[in-house]
Amino acid sequence: MKFLPLLFANLLRRKVRTILTVGSFAVALFLFCLLVTIRAAFNQGVDVAGADRLLVINKVSLIQPLPIAYRDRIQRQPGVKEVTYANWFGGVYQDEKNFFAQFAIDAETYRTLYPEFLVPEDQWKAFLADKQGAVAGKATADRFGWKIGDRIPIQGAIFPGDWQFNLRGIYTGRRPNDDLTQFWFRWDYLTEKAPPWAKNFAGWYTVRIAPGADAVQVARAVDEGFANSAWETRTQSEATFMASFVEQMGNIGFLMAAIGTVVFFTLLLVTGNTMAISVRERTGELAVLKTVGFSDRAVLALVMGESLLLAVLGGALGIGLAKGFTLAGDPTNGMLVSFYLPPWGIMAGASLALAVGLLAGLLPAVSAMRLQVVEALRRL
């Protein structure tokens, strides 16, 4: 530790180069964290899926509805604890670019099935008391600057007309990567204003299985119950459903990750090269250190220490900047439901930075260790 001032003095000698090398590290780590965040955003649905929740959709396709009468029949299935239902509304707020998911929900049951969404009790009561009430996720409320009590006009698309909602609550998430972009309003308001056919149909059902019940068996029982009816169902775990969605978004996420990896290694090359140059330039100096009695190992440790110090400084800077950047919110303006750098990403980034510091320093350090004092001094 007493050599730390020496390490810093070495780094400060060529300030521009130190800044650039720390900068390269920081950029590489920032990029790594950014890609981890994008990947996590693509997989968000799978990551937060409730383990005990099943999704019942129309077998034909997601956009076909299911009769509302199914609710009681699903509820009666053994192994089913609770059921709720919702509809995709798909309206437009001011402009088509302002996309966010709008669900008509069964207010009473929806909250018990999705306990990860937190709404203050008084706001929830106000929502239940107002037929035109709505609850928005914090991310969406912040995006449009909505406050509780605001009147929100939405142009219906699937359910035509001008719809007016009163914002009664803003929900937050229990976990940092919960989807805070949804907009909920009451299903009974939907059916009141929508065409008559809408009264008899729900978009999908969400089922919570009883503790100890086998999810696969319950799913099969539900589907068999409706087999050969006009509205056959497909029941799957929430995670499976979300995974098939991610599968369809597909290659984009993979492409970004692949590209990021290439870039990351390019940047490593750059850093390693800089360190090699800086050791080469100081050959004479290292020889002097050895002359005054530093052992080969001490010289090795000094060079490695310098490389590691650069890695730690650059890595910390890059990760810190990335964290700050992700906290500032989704740069695509609502296309990603969450933009959150998970702790494992930070850990992975930090270990990568250290590993690169070690690797980049190793070659120059070994050559410094092997340095023949007489040879090196003669070159001076």
Next chain:
Amino acid sequence: MALPLVYNLESVRARWTSTVVAVLGIAGSVGVFVAMLALAKGFQAALVSAGSEENAMVRRAGATSEMDSAITIEQLDVIEEAGEVQRAAGGAMVSPEVVVVAALPLKKSGTDANVQVRGVTLRALEVHDKVKIVEGRFFTPGLLELVVGKNAKDAYRGVAVGDGVKLGGAVWAVVGSFDAGGSAFDSEIWCDANLLNSTYQRPAGIHQSVTARLSSPGALEGLQRRFAADPRMRVRVERETEYYLKASQMMTTFIRVLGSLVALVMALGAVFAALNTMYSAVAERSREIATIRALGFGAGAVIVSFVIEAMLVAGVGGVIGCLAALPLNGLVTQTMNFQTFSHLSFAFRVTPAVMGMGLLFGLFMGLVGGLPPAIRAARLPVAEALRDL
């Protein structure tokens, strides 16, 4: 007086390791930049090329996409009788269409993906004249038959000609496949509109969109005015190309924003690499530079020479980056089209414009990375540097 270019070439060769690193850094950034642009461009092109300048698309007013639109049979009659619509043997060149989504297993993973199913009439092939049957035949109206787009055929299991496909509770026979020139239609399945309506238990006689061939490309405004004045027609009339351009906007913006973000961060890293390379070049060559100055070359000549050297390195990096991205051209990939929730195949498009932008991006990095070291080189005190000899 300017320094000869050979000087720069020789000095680049003398420090080839750090030059290679700088070139790789810039090539990587340019490659990613070009790939992202090509991806966004390809997605847009797939949707936009589905449309035709000569076609008008009619949807319900307020509908955001074909999925949530509806056109009644009465409205269809009005469209067919409009004077701006071209006529052919057997009536107006009008294609009423029904669009639904079906879940089919992907070949690649076996998991279900949403495929767009379009119910059409025989007129569809005349109105969408880029669509050509390449295998088998078109479906027979009134029969449970369907034709698949060439990308859909490649992407999904069990949709080859001769297969039976279960859609909406009925089994349909695949009787042919079509090529729509790489447009969004290639990811679709087409069948009889009325049968599709009845198997999906949708109200009979309701179509979701109507595409009409205009008598001339300029006839669109007339059609818009005519429908605006007609109380029966609460519809939106758009040129087909415009509809598809809008439909592609969300996804292309998404790719562009994320892609430029990644490319920008990379560019920053590459500039750092270039700066490092050029700064150490200046440091190593201080005596050389001083000698050049002593010979009578001005400070300006030194700056120009170093900037040229940086641009040379960057230019090579840019060209390598563009060439590395070139094999992506034509590569077919898939993603979700958020506007319709369906799966869409499209090809990367590395166009000359895209490559030109990549090259400019690389040269810009060279300029930013080369100028500060060049200025430092020009400012070296001549006498002191020479004394170091």
